[in-house]
Amino acid sequence: MDCRNLHVESLLQCASLSKESKSVTFFYVPLTKFCHWDCTITHCALCSENLTREWKHYEIQSVRNAALRQLAHSSSTFPYDSGWYAAGWAVDGKVADYRSAHQCFLSNYETHPWIQIHLDGYYFISFVRLYNRQDGAGERLHDVSLWVFQDAYSFTACGFFKGPGITKQVVEILCEDNVLRNIVRLQIIHGSYNSLALCEVEVFIST
Structure with a gap:
């Protein structure tokens, strides 16, 4: 460490x-x-x-992880064995086995891949914790912007991870936004041939 x-x-x-x-x-x-x-x-x-x-x-003090087992969707899913890489794996409460990226979210290769999580209510978001893939290629996690939404037209950039990441890294992004939000999006915003891989996403809320 x-x-x-x-x-x-x-x-x-x-x-x-x-x-x-x-x-x-x-x-x-x-x-x-x-x-x-x-x-x-x-x-x-x-x-x-x-x-x-x-x-x-x-x-930082928080109440709980409001992303756990909530609805998640993404810009794409890695097409081979796609059932193992769907967005829902990022909010299942488990960090997947280190021997493969199965049961992690893995996007296809694209310019700006993203994953979006709908929380179970409107909250003040304290911080977001990301678990990078465990099996290798951790450096593919880079230039990740954290966006928080109140609705489709009211959103803001709340934090940023420059990277590049390392395999098995746990990334924590502090969010100092003071508006109630119910959607979180994580998106790679630089580069042109990117794949976003996250084994778990935790969204911690404050009172």
Whole structure:
């Protein structure tokens, strides 16, 4: 895990550093007062908690993941074995097996592929967490814009991930929009031969 690191005076100072960099997650070691923020995080389903037991994990307060098992659709689906790559796999609550991209959303190759998720109500969106593909080619996740919609005519760009990503990366995009929204769209906006692959999308809401 690659982070910015600094010895700090307190947990509060660590939280302040994280907020300034618009990081959703940060880590604090109480024993040494060491702060880790602005991290590149990778998903590891089999990692032992003992490896990081001295670190305390913090993130922006949220209520729940409002994207879980909600309606999702996309600009396209990868055409071969397409049933394994449909948009619905990105909101099934599971990060797919690392050995393939099956049960992940995978678009066909196009200029600006996107996935759109309809939440189960109108919410203030706190942050969005993306799980990159686990089997390889993680660098294909790049230049992803986060759009939030109130309706078809009222939307705004809420965040951006430049990338390129890495395999198994967990990307967190902070959303500071203060309008109730019910649709989230993630779209690659640069390049001409792109495939958007996401094993899970979580949309965390605030009160």
